[in-house]
Amino acid sequence: MSRLLIVVDRAKDWAPYYPSEDVLTFDQYLQFSAPPSSRVRVINLCQSARYLSKGYYCSLLAEARGHHVVPSVMTLNDLGRKGLFSLELEELDESVINWLEASGSAIDPASDERAATHEVRIRTYFGQAEHPDLKPVARALFERFPCPILEVVFKRRKQWQIESMKPAAPADLGEQEQDVFAAALDRFSSMVWRKPRTRRRYRYDLAVLVNPDEEMPPSDKVALKRFEKAGRKLGINVEQITRRDYMRLPEYDGLFIRETTAIDHHTYRFARKAAAEGMVVIDDPVSILKCTNKVFLADLLKNNKVPTPKTLILSKDQKNAVEQVISELGFPVVIKIPDGAFSRGVTKAEDEKTLRAGLKDLFKQSALVLAQEYLYTDYDWRIGVLGGRAIYACKYMMVKGHWQIYQHGESESESGGFETMPTYEVPRNVIQAALNATKLIGNGLYGVDIKQSGNRVAVIEVNDNPSIDAGVEDRFLGGELYTLIMQEFLSRMEENRRR
Incomplete structure (x- = not known):
């Protein structure tokens, strides 16, 4: 059973909005209790979020009770430390800068030398903003500092920067702002909490992060459907999410990233948040950190005597x-x-x-x-490793007339052929090199690219987010490949529940 609660200081703070049994006063929340197995999400709209205020205690109690609360205590503490956010937006979109310039009101400096200082104060609502040009900033701030209503002050000296941020409450809003807030709350609450009926049929819930617009995703649509089918046979509800579903992560027991990862990217933020929530996550943030930078990886492999070029x-x-x-x-x-x-x-x-x-x-x-x-070769080995064992093997052929397995043109990309085979037919030293390399990374899902020239084997790189496409990596194992990966999630989620 799941429930969404909205906590305010006083009942009258909610007077401008539709009555709801999900709205509790702070005192009512103090007395609230839920069955241990239920999932509760709390939206903390108390007016003051200062240390030891009602708002602070609301988030603190929610976390103590195992409820997922927005904002978290960490967010409230971060908002009180200017150094954490003053440089958070080093580069603002041109449209945002233009809007700030047009909206900025000069501050009377009196005798102060900073006569060019301007200030703009805005409010964001669950990552939404009233003006369209501010939406990218509002979304970025919400991902970094999840807070229902955030009051942000921009100041321009030599350039625009964030001067201060603090939580606000419904009681602080005017009539027009109330409408914007109500619409954002409705959108957010419907986005973050699904109908409970989907949960009754399954033991666990697994989120699969995808980007529908990605040109070369790690898994195609057919493969994603096969992951869903394999998961559901094991009692796992597998659901695709996108970057817009960042705040929904606590609903799930696990996260499977099927979007190309990078450090300065939302995929890394998703992995970190999932790990912080105690979820099973592949790719985990440590694996992303180690694999996505080839300088780090090259030094790691060299220092541990894994053969490389x-x-x-x-x-x-x-x-x-x-x-x-x-x-x-x-x-x-x-x-x-x-x-x-x-x-x-x-x-x-x-x-x-x-x-x-x-x-x-x-x-x-x-x-x-x-x-x-x-190292010239007609193909690269790709060994798929999961939890410390090889689960699939492919030969990726070079593009005809080219020296790589991919060739990127101005309008399209071309790839070479492939040959998928059972891992027991792969030379032993190739498999061993793949296992030795992944031991240095973790126990997640990896794709190890290896060149073989005669008896020489050289690891080119370890991919934390390997391709698994229908008809390619699954050519030998078929549906069993998807079952193996979902079984790994199941085992880890069961282990989490036993703790």
């Missing part, structure tokens, strides 16, 4: 970078940025001229660049 880490300010590459690696040589995916940000240099041009281009994107010896 000979690799140099080059600095933007390094004067002899070209000479070092030529003397230690020769030509052809592969150069790449640390956080590229699907062969993007990777270049092959055939001579000094193309090396210099390639490095110049890549250094515009990153302070560090990897240079790696070029």
